[in-house]
Amino acid sequence: MSLSRREFFKGGAAIGGGIAIGLTLTGCGGQTAYPGASASDLRPNAFLQVRPDGVVVFQLPRAEMGQGVYTGLTTVVAEELSMPASAIVVEHAYYHPAFRDAEFGMMMTGGSVSLRNNYTILRQSAANLGEWMRQAAATQLNTDAAGLRVENAAVVSPDGSAIGFAALVETAKTLTAPEDAELKNPADFQQIGKESVRLDALAKVTGTATFGIDCNVPGAVTAVMRRCPHLGGRVKRFDDNAAKAIKGVQDIFEINGAVAVVASGYWPARKAADALEIEWDKGALAGLDEAKLLAHHRELLLEDGRNVAEIGDEKSAIGERVEVEYRVPMLSHSPMEPPNALVSISSDKVEVWTGSQVPDTVIGVVAAAIDCPREQVVVHNQMLGGGFGRRLVPDYIVEAAKIAKQVGKPVKLVWSREDDVQHDYYRPAATALLSATVDNGRVTSFGGKTVVPSIMGRLMPIFAEAAMPEWLPPAIPRSLAGLARHFDTSMTEGLGDTNYRFPYIKIDTVRDETPIPVGFWRSVGHSQNAFFTESFMDELAHKVGQDPVAFRLQHIPEESNRYRVLKMVAEKAQWGQAPAGQFQGVAAHDAFHSSVAQVVNASVKGNAIQVHKVVCAVHCGLAVNPDVVRSQMESAIIFGLTAALKSKITLDDGRVVQSNFHDYTMLKLAETPEIEVHIVPSSEPPTGVGEPGLPPLAPALANAVFAATGQRLRELPLKLA
Amino acid sequence: MSVIEFTLNGRQQRLDVESDTPLLWVIREQLSLTGTKFGCGKGLCGACTVHLDGQPIRSCSFPVSLVAGKRIRTIEGVAPSAEQLHPVQQVWLEGSVPQCGYCQSGQIMAAVALLERNNAPSDADIDSAMSNICRCGTYPRIRTAVKRAGELMQGQGVVGLFDPRAGANGGPDSEQKESQA
Numbered sequence: 001m002s003l004s005r006r007e008f009f010k011g012g013a014a015i016g017g018g019i020a021i022g023l024t025l026t027g028c029g030g031q032t033a034y035p036g037a038s039a040s041d042l043r044p045n046a047f048l049q050v051r052p053d054g055v056v057v058f059q060l061p062r063a064e065m066g067q068g069v070y071t072g073l074t075t076v077v078a079e080e081l082s083m084p085a086s087a088i089v090v091e092h093a094y095y096h097p098a099f100r101d102a103e104f105g106m107m108m109t110g111g112s113v114s115l116r117n118n119y120t121i122l123r124q125s126a127a128n129l130g131e132w133m134r135q136a137a138a139t140q141l142n143t144d145a146a147g148l149r150v151e152n153a154a155v156v157s158p159d160g161s162a163i164g165f166a167a168l169v170e171t172a173k174t175l176t177a178p179e180d181a182e183l184k185n186p187a188d189f190q191q192i193g194k195e196s197v198r199l200d201a202l203a204k205v206t207g208t209a210t211f212g213i214d215c216n217v218p219g220a221v222t223a224v225m226r227r228c229p230h231l232g233g234r235v236k237r238f239d240d241n242a243a244k245a246i247k248g249v250q251d252i253f254e255i256n257g258a259v260a261v262v263a264s265g266y267w268p269a270r271k272a273a274d275a276l277e278i279e280w281d282k283g284a285l286a287g288l289d290e291a292k293l294l295a296h297h298r299e300l301l302l303e304d305g306r307n308v309a310e311i312g313d314e315k316s317a318i319g320e321r322v323e324v325e326y327r328v329p330m331l332s333h334s335p336m337e338p339p340n341a342l343v344s345i346s347s348d349k350v351e352v353w354t355g356s357q358v359p360d361t362v363i364g365v366v367a368a369a370i371d372c373p374r375e376q377v378v379v380h381n382q383m384l385g386g387g388f389g390r391r392l393v394p395d396y397i398v399e400a401a402k403i404a405k406q407v408g409k410p411v412k413l414v415w416s417r418e419d420d421v422q423h424d425y426y427r428p429a430a431t432a433l434l435s436a437t438v439d440n441g442r443v444t445s446f447g448g449k450t451v452v453p454s455i456m457g458r459l460m461p462i463f464a465e466a467a468m469p470e471w472l473p474p475a476i477p478r479s480l481a482g483l484a485r486h487f488d489t490s491m492t493e494g495l496g497d498t499n500y501r502f503p504y505i506k507i508d509t510v511r512d513e514t515p516i517p518v519g520f521w522r523s524v525g526h527s528q529n530a531f532f533t534e535s536f537m538d539e540l541a542h543k544v545g546q547d548p549v550a551f552r553l554q555h556i557p558e559e560s561n562r563y564r565v566l567k568m569v570a571e572k573a574q575w576g577q578a579p580a581g582q583f584q585g586v587a588a589h590d591a592f593h594s595s596v597a598q599v600v601n602a603s604v605k606g607n608a609i610q611v612h613k614v615v616c617a618v619h620c621g622l623a624v625n626p627d628v629v630r631s632q633m634e635s636a637i638i639f640g641l642t643a644a645l646k647s648k649i650t651l652d653d654g655r656v657v658q659s660n661f662h663d664y665t666m667l668k669l670a671e672t673p674e675i676e677v678h679i680v681p682s683s684e685p686p687t688g689v690g691e692p693g694l695p696p697l698a699p700a701l702a703n704a705v706f707a708a709t710g711q712r713l714r715e716l717p718l719k720l721a
Numbered sequence: 722m723s724v725i726e727f728t729l730n731g732r733q734q735r736l737d738v739e740s741d742t743p744l745l746w747v748i749r750e751q752l753s754l755t756g757t758k759f760g761c762g763k764g765l766c767g768a769c770t771v772h773l774d775g776q777p778i779r780s781c782s783f784p785v786s787l788v789a790g791k792r793i794r795t796i797e798g799v800a801p802s803a804e805q806l807h808p809v810q811q812v813w814l815e816g817s818v819p820q821c822g823y824c825q826s827g828q829i830m831a832a833v834a835l836l837e838r839n840n841a842p843s844d845a846d847i848d849s850a851m852s853n854i855c856r857c858g859t860y861p862r863i864r865t866a867v868k869r870a871g872e873l874m875q876g877q878g879v880v881g882l883f884d885p886r887a888g889a890n891g892g893p894d895s896e897q898k899e900s901q902a
Contacts, residue, residue: 064821065821066819066820066821066822066857067820068820197814197815197817198817198819200819200822201813201814201817201818201819201822202814203822204819204822204825205806205810205813205814205818205819205825205829206756206796206797206800206806206810207754207755207756207757207795207796207797207826208756209822210755211758211823213755213758213759214755216753222750247722247739248739265742265746265750265751266746266750266759267739267741267742267743267746268739270762334856335821335823335856336758336760336766336768336821336823336824336854336855336856336857337758337760337821337823338759338760383821383822384821385758385821385822385823386821386823386856386857387821388856414759416762417760417761417762417763417765417766418762627817628817631817631820631859631862634858634859634861634862635820635857635858635859636858637858638857638858638860639856639857639858660761660762660763660765661761661763661765661766661854662763662765666766666854666856667858667860668852668853668854668860669847669848669851669852669853669855669860669863669864670848670849670851670852672858672860672861672864674861675861
């Protein structure tokens, strides 16, 4: 679908006493009514509205899960309206087709696209609103709009007198909404590119920010579940005699292959769930353990697989052949807020309070799960207590809906941490064979082959079922899943599409058709493929006797952003001059249209790896809020450090061995290194920052460990022998 | 069921509860204060941190029976008034510490407990007192903020050793005044 800017901005509309500026995707259901809207509500059907009292309301189209969209996107709007971002009322947008991401076709928060794909749309939307108010003021003053300017939710005349938006709303409604008002000259930006405090920080330091788990409705009961610990298994039979005796327990029943306990609160529900005696049918993964998984991956590595990239002439691959195996384990997302959802079903409305990265998918899957029309489902999205990709899968919301339908009351389903760690859609385990040929101190070819499950193949049925028209037979989503598996770029992203130059490059992938639930984990395929690529590049640098920074620079185009960040990080980290006893490692990676390079300073005592400092350079286009960019780099570095040093989900008899933070451990403050972030100045449009800081961390650390010990660690988490 | 009395943010509470119920669920579900969060249920992550007579405890694994006659303070009871933030909240805000924010009530409660005892903590003091998990990785900002808040509290003369009998412990907490409610 390709849209001109004009087409995008056709949807300006006046409703309910205020003015709503909307964007309509032509031919994509722009007429869809806003859920729950009424003319007197003043609830908008798109990004911006002016209430009759003159207050500007912004419908935040993306979920705030820590990555800063609440601040960043609001700042973009505020800039064009020349008003403080803090004066804008921000609401979590309800689903509307206009809020779908133009690239993904869904109302989704993921892929680090929120700012990249909304920057121009929001600037234009705000500029149009400002222009509309300016025209209204010109009409009221019977003057030319040219001398008027919009500022602080008012239109200001050359003599300094101002008319507030409240006094202009009625006049504006008599005028046609402008469609392509002129955008502010970036040279005049007062807020974009400047430091400012996060807009959601006040609520979050006072405990008043509302997450899904904080929502409640009168008469709601609490549910917890016991799911089969063996992935893919289900309940065979259960004894609830002891559980039923617990005070507060209202109902216990089998649902979704699991057992649900409904009670007056979390504690009685949990106690009763623990008191259940359940016999499980272990399902198809019974017997699967780590040794079998690895053996299976090694078998698959022998297959040719599918070729993803082949650049140059195979005949150039001359000299000594180097071939090594790399591996990463499964990982759980484990956001701090465990999955939860509150669902209330009435005769004509199904309301869902939760935190989700995909509100439109939620509508589709809930409608399918309880057999109601999609138009009846309303998703009240909340602040997300962490996402990292976990909340792209609405499994927990489907469970809550099914239980609510069964008990006939509003139900709040709350997962325990154990549920979360043992029933995630995991970052898949992956194995890779990296190869090269080296001739006369020159690398003549670079090869990579990954063995990994297809995430899209696993999740497409869920998304497709939700996105397709309801009358389509379920076979269609299933066949789409087959298609998705075939083109799943996550299997080699960051390996097959780097800008490294060698005489011959060949990248292949073999699909692991496992039924293990896998999902999108912060930076997705890059999270493992950067580890493979950037560790192996280090091996090659040492093989040919070159400095790891110089070797990389030699093989990256000079005009690329990756070249820039690598140069910058080497300078800022004083590459080659580590403090006594510390050793440096470097990595540079492109992901989500951004480039990030990191230098890690580490030391080793016995078998313990200590990370002292991480210096990071990022190119992410224009940094709308430089402090949010820095915080996302810090965040990704720490998330990446946890994965590089600690995390591993392992299977035994098809069940996840780990269960809570005692055996799925997280980096803590005491272990956190000093982090220094440098942003490459840029006036290019903004690109992603939520994920790209993660991929370079593990290889940069592994490379530092090699520098310290001479041991090349090719498996995560890093463990010295 | 048994009747348990304690003060919550300065207000006297009298509740009929199952005595093994963790304090967290009493606070969240019965007393409807949702600033204190559920993270792990095993006292491992600290998202549920509250103060018991000024000491940080992990309320998800602390039976309510053990708080009888004690003073409990949650994130809702930290600010001196509706118009004013606690110095720790203030620096947390200015430093844009929170990301997703879910763990931050617990982090702030841990920091307040530390600083009301010791407003010039060393890095080692911070390392051992601030053991709560943050999945977003706000740790570097937390360390900076704790130090800044300590400086702020020194300047305001807020603090010294916590005195359980003094209630307001010389700090901005107004528990003593309200506890007759």
